[in-house]
Amino acid sequence: MNADGVFEGGGIKAIGFVGAVCKMEEAGFKWQRLAGTSAGAIVASLLAVGYTGKELKEIIPGIDYLSFVDGKSLKQISFIKNTFNLLIKYGFYSGDKIEIFLNNLFQKKGRTKFKNICNGNNCKLKVIVSDITRKKAVIFPDDLKEYNIDAKEFSIARAVRMSISLPYYFQPVTLNYKDNLDYMVDGGIFSNFPVWLFDVDGIPRWPTIGFKLVDSDPGKIKKNNILTFTKDLLDSVIYTSDETFITNKDKVRTINIPTMGVKTTEFNISKEKSKELYSSGYNSAENFLSEWNFNQYIRSYRNKS
Numbered sequence: 001m002n003a004d005g006v007f008e009g010g011g012i013k014a015i016g017f018v019g020a021v022c023k024m025e026e027a028g029f030k031w032q033r034l035a036g037t038s039a040g041a042i043v044a045s046l047l048a049v050g051y052t053g054k055e056l057k058e059i060i061p062g063i064d065y066l067s068f069v070d071g072k073s074l075k076q077i078s079f080i081k082n083t084f085n086l087l088i089k090y091g092f093y094s095g096d097k098i099e100i101f102l103n104n105l106f107q108k109k110g111r112t113k114f115k116n117i118c119n120g121n122n123c124k125l126k127v128i129v130s131d132i133t134r135k136k137a138v139i140f141p142d143d144l145k146e147y148n149i150d151a152k153e154f155s156i157a158r159a160v161r162m163s164i165s166l167p168y169y170f171q172p173v174t175l176n177y178k179d180n181l182d183y184m185v186d187g188g189i190f191s192n193f194p195v196w197l198f199d200v201d202g203i204p205r206w207p208t209i210g211f212k213l214v215d216s217d218p219g220k221i222k223k224n225n226i227l228t229f230t231k232d233l234l235d236s237v238i239y240t241s242d243e244t245f246i247t248n249k250d251k252v253r254t255i256n257i258p259t260m261g262v263k264t265t266e267f268n269i270s271k272e273k274s275k276e277l278y279s280s281g282y283n284s285a286e287n288f289l290s291e292w293n294f295n296q297y298i299r300s301y302r303n304k305s
Helices: 011-026 039-048 053-062 065-069 079-089 096-108 142-147 156-163 226-238 271-291 294-302
Strands: 002-007 030-037 091-093 125-131 136-140 168-170 173-177 180-186 208-214 254-258
Touching (some): 002 039, 011 254, 039 053, 136 142, 142 173
Parallel strands (some): 002 208
Antiparallel strands (some): 125 180
């Protein structure tokens, strides 16, 4: 069955998406359009350029996540370096290593720019980014024209790099707009789970499936220092940003994946925990498929559209 996929943000926890995608593909689902925020944009973009869930299963365990943050955890960076990066560059880490890593993967599929995955105005991928200068969510490649940028020539990895820029943690990316610099950060600031993105009036040709991460025990905001407090505060804001607006018609088409206590920025995640997250995604998709019926969804939620 053809389907569109929308992936929530969630940092390292997005490993669970790979398990869910694998199960969905085993069940015969073929991805037509994909969208994602933050880490969800990473998974969506890899699928959009031609990777399968099975291929991602082979790639994900071999990733050295600590290398994306210079081999250090947040607690290991010196106070001086923290202060310099935060005050001058507005973030502790550059995020460049993630962009390079993704671009290398995209090159292996021969698709590094949006023109490689678009047919006219129809693009296989949509990446959600937050423009905090203009205080709005933007969707790339669609909204690149607002910045007088040729969307066809724009780097997919660059767009994803913008979407994963958790404020203060990763440095923002700037774009020129009307002689100003607009700062682009994590898409979850304004829209972390836009499962509605591909909706149409009337009856859709195929379903949109949402992939969402669920913290069984989110814990409390830490206050032991300003860095961990800020990080947890941002997690609270970003990863609950769309909760109030999820309707029943969205819930029934969403795969909810328990995150097994893994934290958003747990870059030192063990292989064992990574496998648990993968299995959580796989099992959650299996449970979803045992109840999902597209025709029933149409009868219940779309016939009156």
